[in-house]
Amino acid sequence: MNGERVGEWGTLRGARTPFFRYEKSWANSPHGRALSLSLPVTADREVRGPAVEYYFDNLLPDSAELRSRIRTRFKTRSSDAFDLLTAIGRDCVGAVQLLPPNDEPLGWDRVDAAPLTEEEVERTLREVTVATPLTHEAQDDFRISLAGAQEKTALLHMAGQWFRPRHATPTTHILKLPLGIIGGFRGDFSDSVENEWLCAQVLRELDLPVADAAIARFGEQRALVVTRFDRRWIGVGTAEVQKKRFKPRKGAWIARLPQEDLCQAMGLPHILRYEADGGPSIAEALGLLANSEHPVRDQTNFLLAQLAFWLLAATDGHGKNFSLHHRSGGTYGLTPLYDVLSAWPIIGHGKNQLALEQAKLAMSLRGRRAYYRLSEIAGRHWQELAQRTAVPGLWNRMQSFVESASAALECVEKRLPRAFPEHVYASSRDGVLCQVRRFAQTIGPSAT
Known part of the structure; x- marks a missing residue:
């Protein structure tokens, strides 16, 4: 680790x-x-025991297909986590680097990377979904493990240019490809790049910490570029790093x-990431x-995130889509949000659509029973949750949060990129505003 x-x-x-x-040296460090x-x-x-296996296994993609491709x-030798x-394992989520016992992470305290042209980035993205073996040289440059279910890769960005890190130099940005057709109902998430960008902007307008994201195009390839919050430049300011003449100096x-x-924190395998499982x-x-x-x-940000997921119909807020920063001395805290995608663009009763009655949150609201479905959760359930958790000021924050949703959408609409898919914004906006009305109309009489 570093x-x-x-x-x-x-x-x-x-x-x-x-x-x-x-290591004893680490325990005393x-x-x-x-x-x-x-x-x-x-x-x-x-x-x-199993917690060890699950911790490392969770560093890998969730999908068996993606693991098979790796x-x-x-x-x-196999698709086991160890193999x-x-x-x-040289560049995993978080700070872990996995190396053979006698290998050292040479150059961890300097920047060693090869510049990429836009065409080379395009080719890199195109090859993400290719299952053919890599050349030995390509393997040395591309030993990156990214958890999750989506097709993605990671690169280093500095001096206004993309680079492929070498040796122990880490990546700084994740590039996520469109999801395409997913699920048994064959929902069309071809616009997932724009969808996830939109959700991130709405969350930011609602004052929730969220990973920075931007839409980028490299030739024919479209990607969501997400700034990694598990990376930090040392010895130089972030603004200087992006100046075109920047060159990493010693230190x-x-x-x-x-x-x-x-x-990982709860010692669970990735197959148990959903509460219902x-x-x-x-x-x-x-x-x-x-x-x-x-x-x-x-706790407040976590619960407001759950409320935001209900507004946005973000149905994938499972245990792997919340993370903790670990700090020296044993303290920890919630990271910014990430991987938030709205289901509103594919909710409906047509072909390849998901009925609203079928759409569920990944974590339930508990009352007389577990409430997962978007259509059965009402304002009173959020009110009861706030009262039950006893987080100071939470119910007032929840009400203000929902009341701010319309203004947040208007702010985001003003900065939609050119050629942004209209149906993604319109369906998301209409869905959120419908939930806002439902929230206000179904609050219990004891609300304060």
């Missing part, structure tokens, strides 16, 4: 029990901290910032955030 050896991950001989053993809330630094500095491209991360480098998603619930997430460095702020 040049320091954290520990060893492996499997006990004669058994299939995974283990992680922290001023930068030392646990990799995960589920992998504490114990007296003997060793953790065994196996083919890097010619790994895949042996091949692509300027990119730090990897430790983080983990809620499935046994994954993190609102109550369990609030329990983790109660011990964060800023509990009231983090």
Whole structure:
């Protein structure tokens, strides 16, 4: 982690029990901290069992198809997490770098990268979905592991130009491709790039922390460019980095910032990321955030995010789409939001559409039972949630939040990019405003 050896991950001989053993030097380091809330630094500095397996497995894409493609491209023995991360674990989400025992992350404190032309970036994006094996040279330059279900890659951006990092230099931006046709009902998310950009802008207008995102085109390839909040330039200001004449000087480098998603923090496999399958619930997430460095702020933002997901019909707010920053000394906090996508553009009763009655949140609102469906959740359920959680000032914040939604949409509309797909904005706007009205009309009489 940023040049320091954290520990060893492996499997006990004669058994299939995974283990992680922290280095003594890391446990005593001023930068030392646990990799995960589920992998504490114990007296003997060793953790065994499923939590170890799940932590590392969650560094990989969720999709079996994407994992199979990685196996083919890097010619790994299997699709197991250990084999895949042996091949692509040099640049993971968060601060972890996975290397063979005798390898050192040479050059972690300097910037080593090859410049890319727009045509080369276009080719890189086009090849993301290709399952053919990479050349040895390409493998050395492309050992990146990105979690999630979407087709994506990552690159370094500085001096107004794109670069492919080499050796221990990390990436700074994630480039996400359009989702296309997904789900059993074959919903058309070909405009997912614009959709996710729109959601991020609305969340920002509503004062929720969210990852910076921009729409970019490289030749025929369209991508959402997301600035990584698990990366930070050291020894140089962010504004200077993007000046066209910038060249990294000695002492300027990119730090990897430790983080983990809620499935990792709770010791759960990626297949249990949805609450309905046994994954993190609102109550369990609030329990983790109660011990964060800023509990009231983090719990408030988490709950307002759930409310925003209801407004936006963002149905994928599962345990892997919330993460925690880990800081030295054992403190942690909620990261900005990411991967928020509205279902409003595909909600309806036509072909390849999802009926509103079928659309569900990833985490339920609990009352007499668990409420998942957008159509059955009303203002009173949010009111009851605010009263039950007892987060100071939450109900007032929720009401103000919903009341601000219309103005937030108007602000975003004024800066829509040219040729932005009209149906994405119009359907999202109409859906949000419908939820705003429903919220106001269904608040209980005890509201204050």
